[in-house]
Amino acid sequence: MRQVETGIPIRLLLFGPFREMAGRGEMEISVPPGSRVRDLVDQLRSAPPLDALPAAVAVAVNRRFAPPDRDLAAGDEVALVPPVAGG
Amino acid sequence: MRQVETGIPIRLLLFGPFREMAGRGEMEISVPPGSRVRDLVDQLRSAPPLDALPAAVAVAVNRRFAPPDRDLAAGDEVALVPPVAGG
Amino acid sequence: MRCAEIVTDRISPDGLLRLVEDGGEGAVVLFGGRVRGRNEGRAVRVLHYEAYEAMAADILAAIGAEAIERCGATQVAVRHRAGDVHPGEWSLLVAVAAPRRAAGFAAARYVVEQVKGRLPVWKREVYEDGTSRWLDGVDPGVRSADEVPMRTYDEGGA
Amino acid sequence: MRCAEIVTDRISPDGLLRLVEDGGEGAVVLFGGRVRGRNEGRAVRVLHYEAYEAMAADILAAIGAEAIERCGATQVAVRHRAGDVHPGEWSLLVAVAAPRRAAGFAAARYVVEQVKGRLPVWKREVYEDGTSRWLDGVDPGVRSADEVPMRTYDEGGA
Numbered sequence: 456m457r458q459v460e461t462g463i464p465i466r467l468l469l470f471g472p473f474r475e476m477a478g479r480g481e482m483e484i485s486v487p488p489g490s491r492v493r494d495l496v497d498q499l500r501s502a503p504p505l506d507a508l509p510a511a512v513a514v515a516v517n518r519r520f521a522p523p524d525r526d527l528a529a530g531d532e533v534a535l536v537p538p539v540a541g542g
Numbered sequence: 543m544r545q546v547e548t549g550i551p552i553r554l555l556l557f558g559p560f561r562e563m564a565g566r567g568e569m570e571i572s573v574p575p576g577s578r579v580r581d582l583v584d585q586l587r588s589a590p591p592l593d594a595l596p597a598a599v600a601v602a603v604n605r606r607f608a609p610p611d612r613d614l615a616a617g618d619e620v621a622l623v624p625p626v627a628g629g
Numbered sequence: 630m631r632c633a634e635i636v637t638d639r640i641s642p643d644g645l646l647r648l649v650e651d652g653g654e655g656a657v658v659l660f661g662g663r664v665r666g667r668n669e670g671r672a673v674r675v676l677h678y679e680a681y682e683a684m685a686a687d688i689l690a691a692i693g694a695e696a697i698e699r700c701g702a703t704q705v706a707v708r709h710r711a712g713d714v715h716p717g718e719w720s721l722l723v724a725v726a727a728p729r730r731a732a733g734f735a736a737a738r739y740v741v742e743q744v745k746g747r748l749p750v751w752k753r754e755v756y757e758d759g760t761s762r763w764l765d766g767v768d769p770g771v772r773s774a775d776e777v778p779m780r781t782y783d784e785g786g787a
Numbered sequence: 788m789r790c791a792e793i794v795t796d797r798i799s800p801d802g803l804l805r806l807v808e809d810g811g812e813g814a815v816v817l818f819g820g821r822v823r824g825r826n827e828g829r830a831v832r833v834l835h836y837e838a839y840e841a842m843a844a845d846i847l848a849a850i851g852a853e854a855i856e857r858c859g860a861t862q863v864a865v866r867h868r869a870g871d872v873h874p875g876e877w878s879l880l881v882a883v884a885a886p887r888r889a890a891g892f893a894a895a896r897y898v899v900e901q902v903k904g905r906l907p908v909w910k911r912e913v914y915e916d917g918t919s920r921w922l923d924g925v926d927p928g929v930r931s932a933d934e935v936p937m938r939t940y941d942e943g944g945a
Contacts, residue, residue, distance in 0.1 A: 470679060470681055471679050471751030474679075513769045515684055515749070519684075534749070537766060538766030538767050539745075539746070539748055539749055539750060539769050540751050540765070540766035540767070541709060541721070541748035541750040542720065542721045542745040
């Protein structure tokens with residue numbers, strides 16, 4: 456329970472094929488303090504419904520692409536970005 | 543007089559700066575039999591009003607660019623083409 | 630920048646050209662991308678565009694600003710569709726004005742390539758037989774927040 | 788080829804785009820060149836285009852056909868003004884349709900560069916103070932009748 460109390464709340468957005476994989480486009484989740492982008496991705500990949508996420512996945516934090524070592528903060532909007540197909 | 547009688551009649555067209563140099567856009571001229579494009583240009587450059595023609599001048603015969611060794615024939619439409627400025 | 634929008638309504642070249650025309654620049658280049666009625670031999674009913682709209686709008690504006698700064702364009706206007714786009718409709722329109730043609734072509738091409746390479750947009754192609762699939766995309770990479778990805782392109786390639 | 792014309796009337800992007808749009812191709816590229824109100828610091832009243840019209844029409848058609856054959860465009864439409872063209876008016880419009888964007892950009896650029904390099908057209912710039920001068924041109928070269936000049940261009944240059 457302590458982990459939940461001190462967990463960092465994150466708003467997770469999912470698009471396109473990832474949204475279909477998750478069955479929804481938005482999730483409120485919690486990550487341990489000190490988590491970085493790569494930790495969040497590992498956490499998501501560790502169990503269904505997102506266990507089939509590709510090894511390298513682009514991530515945006517607060518609407519900007521972010522590197523794997525980016526620290527996460529409470530209230531961050533984190534999006535998993537599948538390969539893009541604009542145009 | 544013999545040269546004029548056996549000369550090859552050519553329709554000469556002049557454009558842009560060359561037209562202004564000649565004072566008109568069209569001339570009926572005569573060149574000696576066997577003349578090529580380069581001979582015509584030399585002939586024109588030998589006396590006013592076109593004695594100031596540049597050393598290298600592009601020439602079109604019957605609406606297609608032609609090399610200096612192109613033979614001229616009676617009735618050819620020969621155009622002196624100044625540097626072009628389309629667009 | 631005259632316009633950088635993700636829109637669900639139809640878009641037209643006229644509208645975009647007017648946005649960049651009024652500066653009196655010597656060169657204007659427009660690119661229009663359309664949904665084709667056939668893709669890889671299959672009859673397409675509709676192309677559904679899904680967008681991370683807030684982020685896409687930011688990136689579209691950034692791309693336009695970069696085209697001005699890096700390529701020498703004076704005005705850039707770009708619109709990208711979201712939602713259902715039918716064959717024959719424009720999905721992407723880019724208009725640029727520049728003092729010279731080379732800058733105009735470079736800027737228009739830059740915007741198009743960057744849109745294809747980093748705009749968070751996905752498309753699901755729906756066929757006449759009722760089946761559908763997500764079209765292959767391009768990995769936008771994982772970058773630091775301030776790094777703007779540069780992509781090179783081959784003028785003669787596909 | 789949808790159109791290759793030397794015309795004295797005003798020309799518009801809409802008109803040219805419509806000519807290439809109907810094939811349903813995925814990419815359309817338009818280039819428009821306009822007369823600027825100032826050139827090298829001087830106020831321009833009008834740009835007078837003189838053309839060897841018959842030859843220019845032939846060459847324009849040849850350039851369009853080459854853009855299809857060499858660059859992979861499907862449709863090309865090009866119009867060039869002759870006579871007096873005022874600041875803000877289009878002097879050259881090129882529209883191409885192609886299956887892919889690279890072919891579209893390459894074809895549009897090809898037509899523009901070839902027009903500038905070999906179309907027998909000359910322009911006299913008339914200034915607000917009443918003076919005028921022929922603008923510098925490009926030597927089209929002296930070529931055999933069947934030789935089509937190829938020009939290379941630098942995408943990033945002026």
